[in-house]
Amino acid sequence: MPRNPLFSTYRTGENRVTSSTMAVFERIDLALVQELLETATGGAGELPTVSFHNQVTTDEAVPDARISARFTWWFETKTTRGAYTGEGHGRSQLRAHARQLDGDPSARLFVLTPDPARPTWFTQLDGIGPHVRDRVLWLSFRDLATATEAVVTNPARLVGEQTRFLLYELIALYEAEGLLTSDDTVIVAARSAWPEYQRLAAYVCQPERSFREGLTHFGFYADGVIQPVLARIRTHHPAVLLTHEEAERYRADGHTELAQLIGALVEEGYRPEGNSNGVILLSAPDDPDTVQLGKPVINDTVTASGRPWAWTLGQRYTSLDRLKAAARTSEL
Template identity: 50%
Template sequence: MLAVFERIGLSLVEEILAKASGEATLETVTFTNQPTAGKGSVPDARISADFTYLFEVKTVRGTVGAKQLRCHLANLKEGPGRYLFVLTPDPTRPAALDAVDDRRMVWFNFAALYDAITAVVDDAFLAPSERDRFLLRELQALFDNDGLVTSAEVVVVAASQAYPEYLASSAYICQPGRTFREGLTHMGFYAQQAIQPHLARILTREDHVPFTYEEALRREGNGGRDARIGALIRASLETGAREEEQEYMVFLLSEPEDTETVVLEAPVVNDTVAVSGRPWAWTMGQRYVSLAALRRPGVRTTSDLETS
């Protein structure tokens, strides 16, 4: 990664890191007209740079340690242009970073870096050279080959009824005690023979929630996400969508128009067939796939996911 960054130039590196990390700008070099350099000195222009980027890179999930991060930060000066970039394959922000909580520390995963490189390579305004495009695509291929961007952090649920319910309530309700993988960040919906475009961010999950009017009233008085669950319980009981006195598992999800919801360009159509050649459901319960695979250009069918 460092070898590629060294060869593509500072401006492209700056763009990639800014996009991957979500930082508005990571200005490393400043260009100033007629700066004041001192008493009686006003040059026509100045180009200056003062920054330090440290990197801590992990290729195995769950291996970031707070002690190591604190040591890095202790050797990093305060001030603008000082960052410790923590790059890992974890689908969600590692807890060690929250334990340290330093504004100079920025985390992103390989999937975000992969997407940032794609955005820069395809940016007509930045217009990377053919050489730079080649190097960056090779770096992406390395990430892919090492399994650093395919983390299967999206659960796609069978959702003929659940997808319309999500669009109306930004939630998913299922039977209690259902098993899901750890590390999930998004939920997708398989309905009408396709993975639908909305991949909702999982905000919280709560199991064994009693669906009673008393529980709805109690939660509605608490505010926040608890109030959302309370309103969901009340609406489900009033419409008859759920049985009273029963327990359910509840996912609160980002809204369809929320920026945290990933919206695909089009549904991913199921083209799976059985040995006999008859169509076969892509999932009848739940299935896991990586966000990077779903967002990859050219993915239009479920068989594309198997080869992406």
């Protein structure tokens, strides 16, 4: 039987993560997959899988043994935090998937998300019958990674090298996709962007620049420190044409702040007219929504030879809580 490619080449993050997870599960022992899922869901009860029985009595005979299998596991994966928080496509999609459990008591629906905690509405699962509700099981990528790490680092467990390698690679994929942490802040290299922000309360970059989902705050690494001002992210516009006509169109649509920014960028010479740029509107330095750290976070990053090195040359992610407690970048 042909197997899934180990790490999917899907470009869409959700499909890539799902396909890669299934590829690893396909290549390791089914009993281990069962253990990981049960642990990650907080003890979902015994999941039906392959069962082994000796001396099974039937109506006509007693065979020496029986191996049987009948189960269905459905998976619904979201790579965006809060995907099921409000009523909408995510919730209706989940209800439709849950209906697949009707008439099959062995079936389970696993809902895998990067949310740090189970959504509060999940315990009610409105619109899903009570005979199905207990078989819809939520788990986070962090829960699954924690269960996996517990297995592969347990010296009492005999885990083969291939299995160990596959599971570590899967965790690395989750980390690379930003699914394991609740980082809410991006810090950008900002030699010129830092003074621009202080003047414009915005970050202007190349069009379609990619940022993780779920960010709430924006910071600047400049002059060898993370500056002590963390702006609240208002809106993100991946590509904005910097023309007076476009500014008027945004103004007519009610996007006054963006229209004013376009005018300032062009008229004050920050960007040439006709450019296309990504724009993130931010709270101003003196806005109550802006977090003031009180002092900058000093960069103490060095190379292997001990030479000082920039903490970021592009963008890095961290959290407000860690930034508030840190004096140096090594503490992040």
